[in-house]
Amino acid sequence: MGYHVVDPDEREPEPDRPSEMRYVSEAAGMERLGLRTYAVDPGEEIPLSGMHYHDEQEEAFYVISGTLSVETPEETYRVEADQFFVAEPESPHRAHVADDADGPARVVGIGAPPVSDGHSYEGD
Numbered sequence: 001m002g003y004h005v006v007d008p009d010e011r012e013p014e015p016d017r018p019s020e021m022r023y024v025s026e027a028a029g030m031e032r033l034g035l036r037t038y039a040v041d042p043g044e045e046i047p048l049s050g051m052h053y054h055d056e057q058e059e060a061f062y063v064i065s066g067t068l069s070v071e072t073p074e075e076t077y078r079v080e081a082d083q084f085f086v087a088e089p090e091s092p093h094r095a096h097v098a099d100d101a102d103g104p105a106r107v108v109g110i111g112a113p114p115v116s117d118g119h120s121y122e123g124d
Contacts, residue, residue, distance in 0.1 A: 004028035008037040019044040019097075025114065034114035038107040040068070045096035046109065047118070053092040055117040059110070060086045061095055066105030070095045073123060092121035 004027070011022040025035040034057075038046055046061070051071065061068060061079065068079040070087075071094040079085040087093045097105045 002029070018048065019046055021046070021109075030114070032113060034109070034111035036109040038109060039104055040066075040095075040097045040107060041104045042097050042101040043099045045094060046107070047094060049118055049120045051092050051094040051121040051123075052118045053121050054087075054089050054111075054115075055119070056089050056113060057111045057115055057117055058086070058088060059093075060084055062108040062110070064106040064108065066097065066103055067101055068095055068105045068107055069098045069101075073121075 006024050006027045008022045008024055011024070011027055013020045013022055019041065020039040022037045023035075024037060025033055028035075040046060061070070062084050063079050063081050065081050067081075068085065070077045070079060070085045073092055077085055085093075085095070095107070
C-alpha cells in the first residue's frame with residue numbers, strides 16, 4: 001500500500017510553460033494518471049501547443065477559482081469555479097484565461113492515461 005500527501009505549493013513550477021504548472025502525480029509516483037495544478041493569469045494558457053488534441057488521453061480540468069475559457073473548433077466554453085471541463089480523445093481544445101478576465105484561475109488538470117500524445121490542431 002502507498003499513501004502520499006502532496007502540497008503543490010511545495011513543488012517547483014515546471015520551467016518554460018505558458019502558465020504556472022506544478023506536477024502532483026510525479027511527486028506521488030503515480031503511473032496511470034497525470035495530475036497537475038495550474039495558476040493561470042489573464043492572457044495565459046495551459047497547453048504548450050495552443051489548440052491541440054490527444055490520441056488516447058482523456059483530459060479534465062477542474063476550476064478551483066476564477067474562470068477558465070476553453071476554446072474548441074465549435075465554441076468557447078466558460079468554466080467557472082467548482083465546474084469541470086472534459087475533453088475526450090481526438091477532441092481539439094485550448095484552455096486559457098481570457099485577456100479581459102477579472103483575475104487568475106486556479107485549476108487542477110487530470111489526464112489518463114498519462115501519455116504524451118498531444119498534437120497541434122490547425123483546423124479543417
